[in-house]
Amino acid sequence: MKLSLVVPCYNEAENICAFHDAVAEAFSNCGYDYELVFIDDGSRDATLFNLKKLYNRTTTPMKIISFSRNFGKEAAIYAGLEHAAGDYITLIDADLQQRPEIVRDMVAYLDENPDFDMVAAYQDRRGEGKVLSFFKKAFYSIINKLSNVNLQKDASDFRTFRRSVAESILSIHEYHRFSKGIFAWVGYKTHYLPYTACKRAAGSSKWSFRKLTNYAIDGIIGFSTRPLRLATYLGSLTALAALLYLIVVVLQKLIVGIDVPGFATIIVLILLLGGMQLFCIGIIGEYVGRTFEQSKNRPIYLAKETLGCDE
Ligand code: UDP
Ligand code: MG
Numbered sequence: 001m002k003l004s005l006v007v008p009c010y011n012e013a014e015n016i017c018a019f020h021d022a023v024a025e026a027f028s029n030c031g032y033d034y035e036l037v038f039i040d041d042g043s044r045d046a047t048l049f050n051l052k053k054l055y056n057r058t059t060t061p062m063k064i065i066s067f068s069r070n071f072g073k074e075a076a077i078y079a080g081l082e083h084a085a086g087d088y089i090t091l092i093d094a095d096l097q098q099r100p101e102i103v104r105d106m107v108a109y110l111d112e113n114p115d116f117d118m119v120a121a122y123q124d125r126r127g128e129g130k131v132l133s134f135f136k137k138a139f140y141s142i143i144n145k146l147s148n149v150n151l152q153k154d155a156s157d158f159r160t161f162r163r164s165v166a167e168s169i170l171s172i173h174e175y176h177r178f179s180k181g182i183f184a185w186v187g188y189k190t191h192y193l194p195y196t197a198c199k200r201a202a203g204s205s206k207w208s209f210r211k212l213t214n215y216a217i218d219g220i221i222g223f224s225t226r227p228l229r230l231a232t233y234l235g236s237l238t239a240l241a242a243l244l245y246l247i248v249v250v251l252q253k254l255i256v257g258i259d260v261p262g263f264a265t266i267i268v269l270i271l272l273l274g275g276m277q278l279f280c281i282g283i284i285g286e287y288v289g290r291t292f293e294q295s296k297n298r299p300i301y302l303a304k305e306t307l308g309c310d311e
Helices: 016-027 047-057 073-083 100-112 130-146 163-170 179-186 209-223 226-256 263-295
Strands: 003-009 034-040 062-067 088-091 118-123 155-162 190-195 303-307
Touching: 003 016, 003 073, 003 100, 016 034, 016 047, 016 100, 034 047, 034 073, 047 062, 047 303, 062 073, 073 088, 073 163, 073 179, 088 100, 088 163, 100 118, 100 155, 100 190, 130 209, 155 163, 155 179, 155 190, 163 179, 179 209, 209 263, 226 263
Parallel strands: 003 034, 003 088, 034 062, 118 190
Antiparallel strands: 062 303, 088 155, 118 155
16 A cells, blocks of 8 residues: 555544545546545544445545544544555545645655655645734744754644654654654654645634644643743742842841831732742643653543454
């Protein structure tokens, strides 16, 4: 098998057929064989039903992995990689925002450039709102400063890579999967290709601003321990400031002889220190929480049903 298309689907009932047809059209007379690996990520609509219908009518080799509940796109990608049989593997969304024609270019690029292992599409952001654009920019600059990995700006999950890359990704068993970071972490020589995301064919995006924020925090915490150091710095700085202030107070008392009117100062200091301590405990808590969840060693996903998979 030359190519596996891994397609995470969460409530994509209306898009399944259109997606399949678009792929079939894009890959007609491509000259190599490919398979479709669909992951139904605990959809609540007719996604699984439609996938099964498609399974019975299509001539393209096809696999379905259906999760017992919604585990998230990252888990779906993991399951897809586990079941993909192709020499090349493509991650692509089911909503046709990412055109399958581009995948052919990616495959062609890998064929022509044996020294490259991965082709990743990055999004032309010209059509995007200013506010979101600003936050995304801020996110990339923060995470690139804080962590050891270097994230390519706007690079998406839409990418094609060789089997070796897939195996490297599968060897990462972490529970909190932040795929942008994982791709950067595994390395490999990557070619970046610009693309313009189309409008969603049907349904709505699963990303809200709140979800994006949480995702960003997950990314930063998952790939850097620098925020912990921030707590150390913050603590040392406050201690130093307190010491200086102590000296000032003592001098005032001894030399000038004034009683320090302490009420307001105390309130302010208590609030400041309390806030800072809670902030630092919060940062530590983020890491402890993740350690806890990872130490439970739970599986990344649970499949309740598979179709077309060998085992
Ligand atoms: N998706 C998924 N599980 C989720 C959320 C999304 O498998 O919990 C899939 C979704 O069906 C789609 C892809 O991930 O195929 C991208 O999701 P979406 O289109 O909502 O994201 P956007 O394109 O807006 O970034
Ligand atoms: Mg989408």
